[in-house]
Amino acid sequence: MTDPQTQRPTEELLRLYRQMLLIRRCEEQLAKSHQRGLVHGACHTYVGQEAIAVGVCSHLRREDVVFSTHRGHGHALAKGVPPVQLIAELYGRATGCSQGRGGSMHLFSPEVGMMGTSGIVGPCILQATGAGYSFRLLKQDHVAVAFFGDGAVNNAAFHEGLNLAAIWKLPVLFVCENNQFATEVPFAYAAGNPSVAARGATYGMPGIELDGNDVVAIRAAAGEAVARARSGGGPTLFECKTYRTRPHAEGMGDYTYRTREDVENWKTKCPIDRLRKAFSANLAPLDAIDAEVQREVETAQREAEASAWPDPATATTHIYAEARRPAPPPPADSGRDISYSQATLEALGAEMAANPGIFVLGEGIGIRGGNFKTTAGLYDKFGPERLRDTPICERGFVGLGGGAAMTGTRPVIDFMFADFVLDGVGEIVNQIAKMQYMSSGRLKMPILLRGCIGIGHSAATHHSGNYYPMYAHFPGLRVVIPSTPYDAKGLLHHALRCDDPVMFLEPREILSLTGPVPEAPYEIPFGQAALVTTGTDVTVVAIGRMVRKVLDVVADLGREGISVELIDPRTVAPLDTETIGASVAKTGRLLIVDEAFGLYGIGAEIAAQIADRFFDELDAPIKRLNSLHTPTPYSPPLEAAVVPNTDAIARAIRDLLAE
Known part of the structure; x- marks a missing residue:
């Protein structure tokens, strides 16, 4: 941090101090609430790490978006979620930011650009990358930020997300909060390369190591990274070295994997005390902020505790988007016969022409036109941003698609064979299928995931799967299996106009089947045999x-x-x-x-x-x-x-x- 003797209580520094203190006091209140039984599940506090969220988010506009991890209270507050909504969410109340559906690990407030936190390690990296893709496609100068812990950097999502963001120069800031432990596993043990920042160069992006308890330094570095992202310069990776001074989660034992002495030592490096010491010559403004924040948090706690429980009747709302009622489809007898593959290609081409937010991701779907000609000729019409060939990283581009769908575009994920997308099934089941529900309908998930199914052609066991019973089991997914060219076209049109995630599974053995198909676009609604x-x-x-x-x-x-x-x-x-x-x-x-x-x-x-x-x-x-x-x-x-x-x-x- 800058020499304390040169610091002055400027408005910006006071804002940073206030925001860090607000996070700290909220977390202390939630820790007490957990002891009282007001918090009904896990409670992962952000105590000790406040400088990171505050320093980064101080440069973000309302339209910029944040994707976070299970330790996300600080990110939510720094992005603008009111304390009363955060506390009420952990209390399970209807006034919570996720309306009682998420608790500590699932915080949603898309109104302020807080796009969600996840109890699964890694998805936030891919979702932020997807938001970056949306912003690039829509020609917006917004920025996406992913906050994640050191445990995530050993996860496939880290590699796949950073690689995709780098090769496409997406406006994303990846922020690793290295608090030394992934739950209870020390980073020194879990990582062959002890430097997260050094990995940035591996992916072709700046990697910057920062003192995670120095809010001034983080703010300065974030300013440069955000400006770089807005101007088209691509992503940046931060490694912010810090420490959580409370247990992994409230109520858990804390001194089996680390020592009390280590924790006490890190408490002396508190980012709030550090900034306060810089104002030692004039503490009056800080004392006023202390009192103001304390009142705000106490008021928020009282209001949250007094707020209503969710209505049990709403427990199954927002699993799916509100159904549209398309016009009745025309008769199948149209006077022309085309193949199943031609029918779906016709539908996809028409929808891409009508909706500039539709883009396709997959392996070989660009100039080549797809393994089964699912995108033949579309590259020449719509270009490389809308027909985007990907590396072989199914989890990566499925998770990216989820983040893109949350931020204003409509991705089509062409995974070729249904067996391949199993590498991304966690993104489909834990993220994509649940996003509308967890956000209480405030986020839509208009994503189409398509690929071939079925036995034939001596393709053996990794190219012959069906899997639709598995996907049909999960609430939030639409699962479509057309058997005729007529149905394939009408169902694909409908899938590309609805706001639900759709698994569009095409039996490989009938792709060449021909039949009558009207030339004009038409829809066949889901659920009509x-x-x-x-x-x-x-x-x-x-x-x-x-x-x-x-x-x-x-x-x-x-x-x-x-x-x-x-x-x-x-x-x-x-x-x-x-x-x-x-x-x-x-x-x-x-x-x-x-x-x-x-x-x-x-x-x-x-x-x-x-x-x-x-x-x-x-x-x-x-x-x-x-x-x-x-x-x-x-x-x-x-x-x-x-x-x-x-x-x-x-x-x-x-x-x-x-x-």
């Missing part, structure tokens, strides 16, 4: 490629006098059980044909819902036909043995009619 064929003897629900397989046997069975009513759900989340139930009421029998594994699958869910609501309409037990419960083998005879074929489908229908 297609009645593929009408019949009276048995209802067959088939998913994805299995729709074609069932159709292959319907005519032959008809010649035997067996009338099959075939239903394609189109989406498995949401699932149209009304249409299935109405069909079962007519036929009395139900067979579910699904390429995915049978155990714990979509067929089991359909069977349970129909049995629960339409049991009296059934004349026989519900039956399921699935692929074998095994990883997918390579050899053609082995592969063929795994998947239901037409003979097995016909036999299952006949057996069901014999029940």
Whole structure:
């Protein structure tokens, strides 16, 4: 810090002092509240680290955004969240900044640019990178900041996020708060390279080591980094060396992994006392601030404790965005036939032309046009910022997409094969699917994640997965599986106009299938099954490629006098059980044909819902036909043995009619 003898209580320094003190007094109040039982879960305080949040955020505008970690109280307050909203959130009250849905580790206030904190280590790095991509695409001079601890720098999100931000020169400031411990694991033990700042050069960006308890030095460095980001100079990495002087979380033991002497020594380096000493010649303004902040925090605590609990009736609101009601889709018979792949390409191209906020990320989707020609020709129309080839880093670009969707753009993540995106499943399930809910609907998540599914082409076990039962299980996700070119186009148009995250899964084996598709854009809403064929003897629900397989046997069975009513759900989340139930009421029998594994699958869910609501309409037990419960083998005879074929489908229908 500058020589104390030269310091004067300028307005800016007084603001820094006040903001650090406000964080400290709020944290002390929350620690007491935790002891009283007012805080119902974890409480991770920021005591000792106040200089970092305050120094960095002092340069941020309201439109700039912050993404944070589980120790995020200080970041929230520094970005402008009122103390009463922070305290009320930890008390679980409706007036909290997340309306009681988050507590200590999940703080949201997008109104002031606080885009959320996470109980998972690392996502904030990727989300800030995504916000930077949004700002670049929208030609805005905003800046995104990621605050994270030293534990995150050993996480894949750190490598993938910093690399993406560097190669695309995104306006992001990465702030590592190195407080020496990741929970209870010392950084000296966990890192082969003891310098976080030195890693900046590895990614082609400035890496700056700072005294994390010197608010003046941090503010000066942050000013340069933020200005650099705004002007197009790209990202910067800070390593702010500091220390948390309270336990990892309130109530946890503190002296099994560090000593009392170390903690007491670091308390002597308190950033607030340090700045106060710089004003030793004139403490009157600081004394006035001390009294003012104390009153503010005490008032905030009283108001938070007196505030109302959330209404239990709201526990399931904001899982999904408010549904749109598109015009009814046109008839399929349009006078022209195109392939499944051409239909989705047509929809994507039309939506990109209509919405400049849509961009596509994926491996080889630029000039090459995608492994399955999903973006063929679009690079020439829309350029490299909207058709962006990525490194092989699925977690990275999925997490980036989540941050972009939160900040005004609409990313399309083309992950090629469904197996590949499993590396990013944590971002999908823990972040993307939950963001609207945790923010109480204040943040939308208009992101489309698309890729191929299904067994065939001797692709073996890492290029043949289906996985839609897994994604359908999680609230917040829409899961779409078109089986015709007509449905593929209409469902993709709808996916690119809704505000929910959509898993758009395309059966690889039918991408070349042709069929009638109208030329004009149209939407097919989610949750509306297609009645593929009408019949009276048995209802067959088939998913994805299995729709074609069932159709292959319907005519032959008809010649035997067996009338099959075939239903394609189109989406498995949401699932149209009304249409299935109405069909079962007519036929009395139900067979579910699904390429995915049978155990714990979509067929089991359909069977349970129909049995629960339409049991009296059934004349026989519900039956399921699935692929074998095994990883997918390579050899053609082995592969063929795994998947239901037409003979097995016909036999299952006949057996069901014999029940």
